[in-house]
Amino acid sequence: MAAAGGGGGGGGRATTSGCGLKRRYSPHDKEEETMNQDQSSKEDWCGRLWNGMDLLKDVTENKHVLPTGLEGIDTLLGGGLRQGQLTEVTGPSSSGKTQVCLHSASHVAVKHMGVVMYLDTSNSFSPSRIATIIDGTNDLSDQRGFDLPHKERLKTMMRSIVCKSVFDIFGMFEVLHQLEVSLLNDKVKSGGRKICLLIVDSISSLLAPIIGGKYPQGRSMMISVAMILKKLAYKHNLSVLVTNHMVSAGNGAVKPALGESWKAVPHVRLVISRVHGSNICTATVLKHTLLASGRTAKFVVPS
C-alpha cells in the first residue's frame, strides 16, 4: 500500500517478486508485498530506538560536510552539503543550478572524498565542463605524492563520477532501488570508495508532469521518491542534492515548483538567481534546519 513500504521493507532481503521492477512500485502490487513483510517488519524494529547521545555521535562521526567548491554557497550552508540531508537548489532557468551541481561533483572528485552519482534528467551533464572545472582548481597536486601525469589524474577523478540518465519516474524508482541493493551488498566490503554524493539534476522535470490533477497517484509517488531519497541519505551517509525550477505564483511573482507538499521534504532549500550576462549569482536560504533562513550570499561561477 505504501510505495516506500515496498521499497523499504524489501531492501533488507532479496526481492522475490517475479514481476519486473517497474511494476514493483506501481500502486496495485504494493499491498501483497507489505502483507508478507508485515510480520517480519515488527522484528526489524527492535533496536531502532535511538538515544540523543547516540544520534549526536552518529552525526559527528559519520555525517560529514561536503563542500561544493563555491565559496558563497559553502558559507551559506555552514560548510557545504551535509551528509544525511537532502538539499534543494531552486531558481529560474539558466540561473546556474546545473553549474552548482557540476561544481559539487567535481569538487568531491578532486578531493577524493568518494564516488558521486549524477542522475541526469535533461542531458545537462557535460564531461568537458567537468574536465574544465577540475583543471581550473588550483589544488591539482596529488596528495598521495605519486607522480602521475596530468591525464592519468584527470582520468581517476572523472572515474569517480558516475552518470546515469533517467527520463521518467519509474526509471527513477528503478535506479534508486538498484543503488539501495548495491549499497546494502557493499556494506560487507571494507575500504574501497563508497558513494557519498547523489545529485538529481532537475527532479522537478520528473515529478512535475505527474502531480497534476489527472493522475491520482502522482502525489503519493512524489512523496515515495522523497522518502526513499531521505532514507538512502540517512542510512548510507549520502548527501543528496536536487534541483527544482520555478513557476509563476500570480501577480508576476515566482515560486518553486512542486507545490506545498514538497516544501516539507528537503532539509535545506536555496534559491539562486543570476543577473543576465554576468557570472555573479545570488543565493538565498529559504529553509535550513540549523541556521536562520533569509540570508543571502553572492558567488561566482568561474567560466
Add this chain to the structure above:
Amino acid sequence: MAAEAGRDPRAWLAVDETAAAFLSRLLSSRPPITLPPPLHRSPLRPGNVVEIAGPSNSGKSHLLLMAAVQCILPKEWEGIYFGGLGRAVMYLDLDCRFDVLRLAQILRNRIAEGCRSAHLRNGDPENDGTKDEFQCSLENTLFSDCMQRFLYARCCNSPEFISALKTVKSQSRREVSSAGIYFVMIDRHSIGAFYWIDRGSQPARENKGRTLQSITESVVHELRKLLQLQPALVLVTKAPIYGEGTTTANDFNRVSSKYILADSTGLGYSRQEEERTLSNREYMPSIWQSFVTHRINLQVEEAEVPSVLESEVLPVHTSEWVQPYLKTKGKFSIMDDGVSLIQ
C-alpha cells in the same frame, strides 16, 4: 453480573473514593505541565493529545523541540534552577527531517543561560566571560544526562509507524524503573504523504483492507494502549492538505483580481484569510479527530519585527488555540535559542 449484584448490591453501590481523594490522586499522578510559549495558554496534563497545525515553515517542529528541551532538563541541578521536568521524551519522526544538532544547540544554550544567571545571582564578579574547566565539565555532564533522556525513532511509512508504537509500548513495559516516558511527540508533517499513499491503495483487493481508515484506527488504538500503560502528553504536528479538486491560492487570486480593480488593503487581507480557511480543511478520519483533545493553529505573518541585528528581520508567527477556543491570538518569533513572545 446479576448473581454478583444479587449477592451484595450494597457493596456495588459503595463509595470508591471521594471527589477530594480523586482530585488529589489525579494531581499527583498527572500533574499539570507548563510548556514554553505559545503552548502555555491552555492547561495541559499527561493523557492529553495536542495537535499543532500550520503550513510549512510556521514553526511547528521548533515548538516540539522547545517542549522536548523543557521536558528533558531537570528541575534543579547542582543548585541551578532550570524549571524542567526531568523526564524522558519519545520523538517519532515520520518526516525524517529531524536535526539532532538543532536540539543540541537549543539545549546547550539553555544550559549556558541557566549557569550564567546562577553566577550572576551568586555575585561572582570574576566570571563574566570566562568559563573554567570545572564549569565546562559540569555543563557537559548535564548535557549528556539530558540527551540520554531523549529517545528517537524514525519511520518511513505507516506499517513502520505502527510497529514503532508497538516497540515503544513493549519497551516501556520492560523498563520498570522510574523516568518513564512522559512526552510522546509525533512529527508528521507529511502525514499528508501517508494520506495520499494510503488513500491510493484499493481496499477491495484484500480481506484486511489497508485503507486510510484502518491505518488510522490501528494508530489510534496503539496510542491509546500506550497511554493507558503510561500516561503521557502527546504532541502531534500536522500540515494542511491541498486537495486536487479545490482551487489553490493562485487560481483564487487570478479569478478575483479581475473584479477587484482597486487594491484596497482591507480586501487584500480578507483574501488572505479566505486562503487560510481553505487550507485548514480537516482531512483526517473522524476517529483521529475525536482522539485529539487540543488543537492549536500556527501561521506566519507578513509583518516584520525589528530585531537586534539590522541585517535580519524576524518573521512574526501567530498562534491560535482552536480547541479549547481562546479569543486572543498570540504572537511570537523564533530566535536562535528559543521563542520570544511579542505582545
